[in-house]
Amino acid sequence: RALLRRLWKGDASVRMLHPRLQKAMGAYLRANKHGVNFRGRRAAGRSRAELLCALRGRVRVRTLDGSEPPFSALGWRALVPAVPLGRLLPHGLRTCAVVTSAGAILNSSLGEEIDSHDAVLRFNSAPTRGYEKDVGNKTTVRMINSQILTNPRHHFTDSSLYKDVILVAWDPAPYSANLHLWYKKPDYNLFTPYVQHRQRNPNQPFYILHPKFIWQLWDIIQENTKEKIQPNPPSSGFLGILLMMSLCGEVHVYEYIPSVRQTDLCHYHEPYYDAACTLGAYHPLLYEKLLVQRLNTGAQGDLHRKGKVVLPGLRAVRC
Ligand code: C5P
Known part of the structure; x- marks a missing residue:
């Protein structure tokens, strides 16, 4: 509870986490498995307006467009959707919802509010059926990690979760964003199922995030x-938030910064308990959340009761 209150105020620290999580974080720092070599300058202490301005100036949503090797030689220019992700949704999207999969959304009755947005982004295998009252049933975009495409448990090719939506997939690439190295050794091989899915479902918009976009967001955090x-990519949650901030007039994020309903329940749809899901071990999740807290323009009451953060779309930001 103390940590939760500090998170709402934006002054939580890793030192408040369970020693087990701190230890896991330390191990990731030492391993540096993606070869992170941070060259940027620390700019701690930026105001909300300065932060937004920095985001607007820097954040460029990028997906693989097949123009760079090795993908160019593999015919990916004709394989990827003809319309870029940035131009797929109408420019008039006023408000968008980003719905995390956190257990704390159970019993929230937020479904109706979530569905009232012009577009809704969900993550990975998070279902709506059976949970409509709390999470709604509209899905416009589904952001999926490479394990969804490769682990048979998720039934990527036949599950209805991945049909009739815009799909955006990602996989941790080297920090250098060397596409050859990544193609040879992805974390999970998403390339083969991506090609197959594109060939079988050419009309479904389906993109892979460019590693440069992912690591650019890491640099900003x-x-x-x-x-x-942690020298690991931001969580899907953070990637989805920044994607929607680039596409929408305003973004309402649900249960990313946890509400009073917070427990160790990892996901609303499965009985698995682990504080790392909410606070991070592999992903720099606590730091992502502290940054998002600084950007929040919503009411404190909405944060506590709904776990809701309101963020301006980047197009609307005036610098
Ligand atoms: O676990 P999964 O990655 O599928 O969840 C989607 C996103 O929701 C995460 O990347 C994370 O940003 C957010 N999340 C959270 N707290 C949880 C579970 C998920 O903030 N307990």
């Missing part, structure tokens, strides 16, 4: 954090 953050 590190720049604005005093402590050394």
Whole structure:
């Protein structure tokens, strides 16, 4: 509870986490498995307006467009959707919802509010059926990690979760964003199922995030954090939030910064308990959340009761 209150105020620290989580974080820092070599300058202490301005100036949503090797030689220019992700949704999207999969959304009765948005982004295998009252049933975009595409448990090719939506997939690439190295050794091989899915479902918009976009967001989190953050990609949650901030007039994020309903229940749809889901071990999740807290323009009451944060779309930001 103390940590939760500090998170709402934006002054939580890793030192408040369970020693087990701190230990896991330390191990990731030492392993540096993606070869992170941060060259940016720390700019801690930026105001909300300065932060937004920095985001607007820097954040460029990028997906693989098949123009770079090795993908160019593999015919990916004709394989990827003809319309870029940035131009797929109408420019008039007023408000968008980002719905995390956190257990704390159970019993929230937020479904109706979530569905009232012009577009809704959900993550990975998070279902709506059976949970409509709390999470709604509209899905416009589904952001999926490479394990969804490769682990048979998720039935990527036949599950209805991945049909009739815009799909955006990602996989941790080297920090250098060397596409050859990544193609040879992805974390999970998403390339083969991606090609197959594109060939079988050419009309479904389906994109892979460019590693440069992912690590650019990581750099921004590190720049604005005093402590050394985990040298691993931001969580799907953070990627989805920044994607929607680039596409929408305003973004309402549900149960990313946890509400009073917070427990160790990892996901609303499965009985698995682990504080790392909410606070991070592999992902720099606590730092992501502290950054998002600084950007919040919503009411404190909405944060506590709904776990809701309101963020301006980047197009609307005036610098
Ligand atoms: O676990 P999964 O990655 O599928 O969840 C989607 C996103 O929701 C996470 O990347 C994370 O940003 C957010 N999340 C959270 N707290 C949880 C579970 C998920 O903030 N307990």
